[in-house]
Amino acid sequence: MAVHKKKPVTFRPFKAPRYAFDNLRICRRCGRYTALREEHCTGCGKSSLVPVEQHAVSIAGRKIHTRLLLTLFLTLASVYFGTSLQQMVLCGAGGLVLMGLLYYTQRKTRKNENLRSLDQLLGHNIGILKQGLEFNRQEAVSVLRENDVLAYEKLRELSVLLRGDRIARQRVALLHGFLLRKDMELELEQLLLKDFEPLLAEYIGEVAKVRRDLIKDRTLRYVKTYEVQILQMDKGSAILAGVAGAAVRMKRYALLYSGFIGRYVQDLPKDRVLRLSRMIAANPHEPWNGLDQTVAEIVSTKYRWDPDFQVDA
Amino acid sequence: MISYVILAITFLYVVIQISLYAARQRKPLTRDDIEERLLATLNGGDHGRP
Numbered sequence: 001m002a003v004h005k006k007k008p009v010t011f012r013p014f015k016a017p018r019y020a021f022d023n024l025r026i027c028r029r030c031g032r033y034t035a036l037r038e039e040h041c042t043g044c045g046k047s048s049l050v051p052v053e054q055h056a057v058s059i060a061g062r063k064i065h066t067r068l069l070l071t072l073f074l075t076l077a078s079v080y081f082g083t084s085l086q087q088m089v090l091c092g093a094g095g096l097v098l099m100g101l102l103y104y105t106q107r108k109t110r111k112n113e114n115l116r117s118l119d120q121l122l123g124h125n126i127g128i129l130k131q132g133l134e135f136n137r138q139e140a141v142s143v144l145r146e147n148d149v150l151a152y153e154k155l156r157e158l159s160v161l162l163r164g165d166r167i168a169r170q171r172v173a174l175l176h177g178f179l180l181r182k183d184m185e186l187e188l189e190q191l192l193l194k195d196f197e198p199l200l201a202e203y204i205g206e207v208a209k210v211r212r213d214l215i216k217d218r219t220l221r222y223v224k225t226y227e228v229q230i231l232q233m234d235k236g237s238a239i240l241a242g243v244a245g246a247a248v249r250m251k252r253y254a255l256l257y258s259g260f261i262g263r264y265v266q267d268l269p270k271d272r273v274l275r276l277s278r279m280i281a282a283n284p285h286e287p288w289n290g291l292d293q294t295v296a297e298i299v300s301t302k303y304r305w306d307p308d309f310q311v312d313a
Numbered sequence: 314m315i316s317y318v319i320l321a322i323t324f325l326y327v328v329i330q331i332s333l334y335a336a337r338q339r340k341p342l343t344r345d346d347i348e349e350r351l352l353a354t355l356n357g358g359d360h361g362r363p
Contacts, residue, residue: 019345020351021347071323071327074323075323078315080316087316087317094323098323098327101327102331105331105335106334108338109334109337109338112337112341113334115341119346119347126354129355133355161355162355163355164357
């Protein structure tokens with residue numbers, strides 16, 4: 001069997017935007033959408049990419065100006081057709097009052113109109129938007145052979161908008177080739193798939209070693225759901241023990257997944273067993289579902305003479 | 314007479330516009346609404362996994 005050598009890599013810093021559409025840009029010339037960081041539009045090659053929100057604000061602004069101009073035009077027309085000076089003054093003054101009212105309302109509702117414009121822009125152009133994101137995905141896949149880190153970074157940016165299994169699966173496959181480190185910007189919950197994927201299970205095992213804090217409820221549920229399949233893998237029990245060790249991090253997880261932790265407690269390293277035993281000792285009346293007894297047995301068989309455990313006894 | 318008719322049309326136009334603005338303001342959109350709708354459309358209404 002060929003040994004897959006993992007590559008040490010460094011990712012560019014990535015901060016997930018507050019809103020999924022924050023990184024989305026549109027080309028003012030050809031109308032193509034992109035979620036990637038390129039400077040020039042891949043469709044027309046021009047540097048006319050602007051954030052969608054900015055584009056929506058300018059569309060809303062144009063509509064507002066058009067309505068005001070139409071009111072001004074009607075006012076001028078009414079003045080023009082006036083048969084006497086009094087009529088002309090009356091029409092001019094009336095028109096100006098109406099314009100003032102309209103302008104005041106527009107100023108008051110501008111924020112909401114900008115958001116409406118954004119909603120309409122995204123809603124009406126959803127087909128073009130999907131097409132643009134698909135181009136982005138193909139672009140990421142096309143650089144995969146030459147630069148897998150760049151491909152991963154592009155897919156990571158796309159995953160803010162496209163949250164289906166397809167992108168997540170491709171990202172997991174790429175992550176499989178990288179050597180994971182504690183200082184890397186890693187993700188886990190966003191990569192969880194609907195079905196069982198051995199590469200994802202391996203990745204979870206790696207994350208459990210370097211970033212225990214990323215093992216949360218959804219990951220624990222995923223691992224519990226596919227426990228049997230993971231056990232059938234080469235290093236399946238080590239993965240499950242790693243995840244069980246990470247779950248010991250919080251009392252809530254230890255209580256919620258007590259059965260799961262109990263099945264792998266004998267494979268946990270000493271520090272994890274120590275943490276669990278201290279947690280149980282501090283909360284003896286919690287429903288540990290037999291985990292307290294299992295831990296007590298492990299402590300008495302493996303760590304009976306260990307001074308760290310003696311302190312707790 | 315024509316000038317008054319045009320002024321009346323202007324009045325009607327402005328009243329309709331202000332009513333539309335006011336009606337939309339009564340149900341204000343938030344960025345969260347837009348994001349939720351966009352993600353639902355892009356991902357077929359499927360946000361989360363198990």
